[in-house]
Amino acid sequence: MATNTRVRRRTRNFPPRRWVAAAAIGTLVLTAGCSSRDEQTDTGAGAAGALTVVDQRGETVTLDGPAGKVAFAVMPAPSIFAAVDRSYDRIVGINQSTLVANRGGMFATMFPASTESAVVAGNDFVPNTETLLQLDPDVVIQWGDRGSEVTAPIENAGFPVVGLEYGTQEDLEAWITLFAQIAGKPERGQQLVDWQRAEQAEMRAEVAAQPGPRPRAMILSRTGDTYSTTSAKGYDGFQFDLVGAELVTEGFTSESGQVGPEQILAWNPEVIMLSGFDQSTPADIYADPRLAGVSAVQHKRVYKTPLGGYRWQVPSAESPLMWEWMHRILYPGARDGALRDDIRAAFDDLFAYDLSEDEIDQVLRFDMNSGAAGYDQFRR
Structure with a gap:
């Protein structure tokens, strides 16, 4: 504490x-x-x-x-x-x-x-x-x-x-x-x-073993034609570093959080994770011609953040699951079912609830993310 x-x-x-x-x-x-x-x-x-x-x-x-x-x-x-x-x-x-x-x-x-x-x-x-x-x-x-x-x-x-x-x-x-x-x-x-701390230690060890530069990534919100993001001063600064990402908004300051398409292009993130606090979808981002030159758009690496007991992107009892999801998005690997197993076990422990396979798909937002690069690793 x-x-x-x-x-x-x-x-x-x-x-x-x-x-x-x-x-x-x-x-x-x-x-x-x-x-x-x-x-x-x-x-x-x-x-x-x-x-x-x-x-x-x-x-x-x-x-x-x-x-x-x-x-x-x-x-x-x-x-x-x-x-x-x-x-x-x-x-x-x-x-x-x-x-x-x-x-x-x-x-x-x-x-x-x-x-x-x-x-x-x-x-x-x-x-x-x-x-x-x-x-x-x-x-x-x-x-x-x-x-x-x-x-x-x-x-x-x-x-x-x-x-x-x-x-x-x-x-x-x-x-x-x-x-x-x-x-x-x-x-x-x-x-x-103790679980949260153990998962942090395991994640840091896994990130330390990753070769090469860190993928450039960000959280993005969209309301109408207006975009906003988060800075490294908040919780995202902690968790993006934890999972092995270079948060492109490092040094970004804005009272409203609003950011223009030109700035997103200049940052050129390789991975965009969409906020769960609005109705934006990866399809919306792909359809915006102003972002056509962004690496994450060109390579279909835009993902809606999961929604479990609460929106995973903010600090919660489910945060270790968010860290695992983020890390696997950044460093996609084999389809091994590990995240699905971890989600099922965590929901049983946290909420005394046995998730079905369809409900795990719902948490992972397969309705929006199924076409994204590397998302097949999370299929049942």
Whole structure:
């Protein structure tokens, strides 16, 4: 877990939720949905049955015990929590973007209830306190580095807030550890962190053994005729280096992330990986005459990133699968079925779900990627 350098440590005290609910909406709507935490094993310190965690703000947050109901104003946190818990049962509220992702991929199949989850925040992460009051979660997961505008309304409504930070592998491992503590399953969290670290070490060794220069690659998004990308300062800087790619956007700076076709031509990536946050397809990129001279277009090396429990391109419980997919795209090899086997085993461990062959095809986006160079290596 990442070490927080802040020295501030204070425990949050929260007003009684039912009093807040009465004041806010004029009725006691919080009597339904008793928490299952009373049946959980105490894993925290302090008062009998209490559980304490230190979030990424450096705040000490105290719960009555392992949370029975958790609401998430952020993404992709719910899929990570579900992987920690191997269940969706405790998740009562999510971000609007998470709901869209849930309905578009395997998550809806694995956890049908995820397609009807209440929305507690939109893309601006501003919490819907009235919905939270109705859901009565034991804890709310929110960004901890975006100011009090997104945390204070939740705390003022009487709910503990666990604040998160985003952008590094260390942050991801901290999330896994925090969620495991909240669920009362610290050993499970350590197991998943150990897996992530072991996969990193194995990937670095494999990349070190690769001869020749690194393939030039990038992540690309398309909305209409407008393109955008990511810089090496974010998570992509970490994972493209990890899997043995030269990220062509090194040094790229843009507040919006927008990039013109001329710049993409100048970078001339050999591999383009398309964002899962838009509807772009490899066919769209091939059809754009402005990109006809790009190596990745000429050699059919444009790939839609997979969509599993969540969009693989961002830090998640499934990140080791993304690293393996990326590495095999960059350095295509024999059709050995290894990635399919790893996906099946990981989904069983993470989500307690046995994927069919067709569902693995769905995760790997064969509907869009089947004609891409080297993609036959992933066929059953």
